[in-house]
Amino acid sequence: MMTVREAYIKCKEILADSKIEDEAFEALCLFEKVTGFDRLGIISHGNEQITEEKLSELLSLVKRRCEHEPLQYILESWSFCGFDFCVGKGVLIPRDDTEVVVNLCLDYLKNSESKKVIDLCAGSGAISVALEKLAVAEVTALELSDDAFKFLIKNIKLNNTKVKAVKGDIFKSYCDFEDDTFDLIVSNPPYIKSDDIQTLQAEVQQEPRLALDGGKSGYDFYEAIIKNWSSKLRHGGALAFELGENQSDYVANLMNSNGFDNIRTSLDLGGVQRAIIGTMIKK
Structure with a gap:
C-alpha cells in the first residue's frame, strides 16, 4: 500500500x-x-492510504x-479567460496566447454600440464564450x-451562454x-505551414490537423x-485574427490592401506578435 504523499x-x-516539463504541476x-x-x-491527507483502485487509475x-x-x-477540461471548457481528442486546446486576440476584441467592442460578432473556425468555443460573457456580445460561432x-x-x-x-x-x-x-469578425484560424506540422511538439501533433494546417x-x-468575409462587416466594423510567428506583416498588408485601416498588433508573453485587428473603412 502507498500513502497519498508517496503516490x-x-x-x-x-x-x-519521461522528460515531461513542469512535472510537479502536471502530477x-x-x-x-x-x-x-x-x-x-x-498535505493534509498525506499520511492516509490511497486505495489500489485510485492508484491504478492514477x-x-x-x-x-x-x-x-x-x-x-x-x-477533459481546461480554463480559458476564467471559464472552463470541455476538451478532448478532435478539438484544439484553448491556449493563453489566444487571450491576446480576445483582449483586442474586448477593447474594440467596449466602444461599439452594437456588438454582433462571428467567430470563424470556432473550435471549442473559447473565443465565442469569452466574448459573449465579457463583452455581452451577440455571438455566432462557425465550425466545420x-x-x-x-x-x-x-x-x-x-457556460450558460446564448452563442x-x-x-x-x-x-x-x-x-x-x-x-x-x-460589427466584428474574429478568427483563430489554422496557420501552420503544411510541411511544418511534422516538426511540431508530439503533444500538438495529437491535436486535429484540420485546426492546425494553414496550407x-x-x-x-x-x-x-x-x-470573402470582409463584406459581411458593417462600415467601421473590425476584423481580428490570432497570428502565427512572423505572420503579422503579411496579414497586415493583406488587410490594408482590402480596405482596412487602424491596424494594430498585440504581443503575447513570449514577445510574438500574436494578434491583429483592423477596422473596415472602404468597401
Whole structure:
C-alpha cells in the first residue's frame, strides 16, 4: 500500500523520467482529477492510504501523459479567460496566447454600440464564450469539424451562454450571411505551414490537423477570410485574427490592401506578435 504523499511523489518521478516539463504541476493536475485532492489536500491527507483502485487509475493517466497525450485531453477540461471548457481528442486546446486576440476584441467592442460578432473556425468555443460573457456580445460561432462541433455545443451549454453554433466551412459559408451584418469578425484560424506540422511538439501533433494546417504558405485561411468575409462587416466594423510567428506583416498588408485601416498588433508573453485587428473603412 502507498500513502497519498508517496503516490503523488511517484507520479512526479515517473513524469520527470519521461522528460515531461513542469512535472510537479502536471502530477498535481492528474492527482486532483483522480482523488479530488489539490496541493493542500495532499498535505493534509498525506499520511492516509490511497486505495489500489485510485492508484491504478492514477498510474494509468500518468502513463498516457508519458506517451505525450496532451494533459488537457486527459483532464477533459481546461480554463480559458476564467471559464472552463470541455476538451478532448478532435478539438484544439484553448491556449493563453489566444487571450491576446480576445483582449483586442474586448477593447474594440467596449466602444461599439452594437456588438454582433462571428467567430470563424470556432473550435471549442473559447473565443465565442469569452466574448459573449465579457463583452455581452451577440455571438455566432462557425465550425466545420464534427468532433469540434460537439465540444462547441457542450461548452456553450456548460457556460450558460446564448452563442449560436453554426456548422459550416469558412471557404463556402460566407454565402449564407448577408453583407453589412457584423460589427466584428474574429478568427483563430489554422496557420501552420503544411510541411511544418511534422516538426511540431508530439503533444500538438495529437491535436486535429484540420485546426492546425494553414496550407502550403500558412496563409490560406487569412486570405480566404479577408477576401470573402470582409463584406459581411458593417462600415467601421473590425476584423481580428490570432497570428502565427512572423505572420503579422503579411496579414497586415493583406488587410490594408482590402480596405482596412487602424491596424494594430498585440504581443503575447513570449514577445510574438500574436494578434491583429483592423477596422473596415472602404468597401
